[in-house]
Amino acid sequence: DAEITQSPRHKITETGRQVTLACHQTWNHNNMFWYRQDLGHGLRLIHYSYGVQDTNKGEVSDGYSVSRSNTEDLPLTLESAASSQTSVYFCASRKDRGGTEAFFGQGTRLTVV
Amino acid sequence: KNQVEQSPQSLIILEGKNCTLQCNYTVSPFSNLRWYKQDTGRGPVSLTIMTFSENTKSNGRYTATLDADTKQSSLHITASQLSDSASYICVVSAEGNNRLAFGKGNQVVVIP
Numbered sequence: 505d506a507e508i509t510q511s512p513r514h515k516i517t518e519t520g521r522q523v524t525l526a527c528h529q530t531w532n533h534n535n536m537f538w539y540r541q542d543l544g545h546g547l548r549l550i551h552y553s554y555g556v557q558d559t560n561k562g563e564v565s566d567g568y569s570v571s572r573s574n575t576e577d578l579p580l581t582l583e584s585a586a587s588s589q590t591s592v593y594f595c596a597s598r599k600d601r602g603g604t605e606a607f608f609g610q611g612t613r614l615t616v617v
Numbered sequence: 618k619n620q621v622e623q624s625p626q627s628l629i630i631l632e633g634k635n636c637t638l639q640c641n642y643t644v645s646p647f648s649n650l651r652w653y654k655q656d657t658g659r660g661p662v663s664l665t666i667m668t669f670s671e672n673t674k675s676n677g678r679y680t681a682t683l684d685a686d687t688k689q690s691s692l693h694i695t696a697s698q699l700s701d702s703a704s705y706i707c708v709v710s711a712e713g714n715n716r717l718a719f720g721k722g723n724q725v726v727v728i729p
Contacts (some may be wrong), residue, residue: 537717541707545721554715606663610660
């Protein structure tokens, strides 16, 4: 079965370190998204991609970057981790625009100490 | 201002009882609305999708309604079970836009 997987599931890192969270989907979806989920805020869009070599900033993109070198993967990089980036991160993918369902990964809980 | 507002923020219900969750949105032009269920420690999973022409849609014990005129949706859970304890997130898509507008979720706790 097709799926979307994130790794690692949990990570603790120190302030100032560079961290990369992996996202891999096997649906061959063009559209991929990264969200963070914090208490009281719900899911907020960090970055998104509509296809290979395409990346776009979301509403909370400062301090994050993504790259899309193939259809399956959209890694999220925290350039210099800050305590404010402690959160649960979700990757999602959709086949196309409009009403198609977004499929979410299991999430990565990141703690910056 | 958030384009999707959900209420109540949280509720506790007894096993076997019914409950209704509300979602109000301002997203325009409207394309569709989905209710997602998010279990603790898991990613959200779609329960139902509502398009402009649909008023009611059921998925087992879950029934979603949509009033596109008032821009309101509800999710009704019938005969709640312990496994219904989760966050229910209302997600709205705009026509011609690949972005999704998320509500903050309704946190439901079912107790025996």
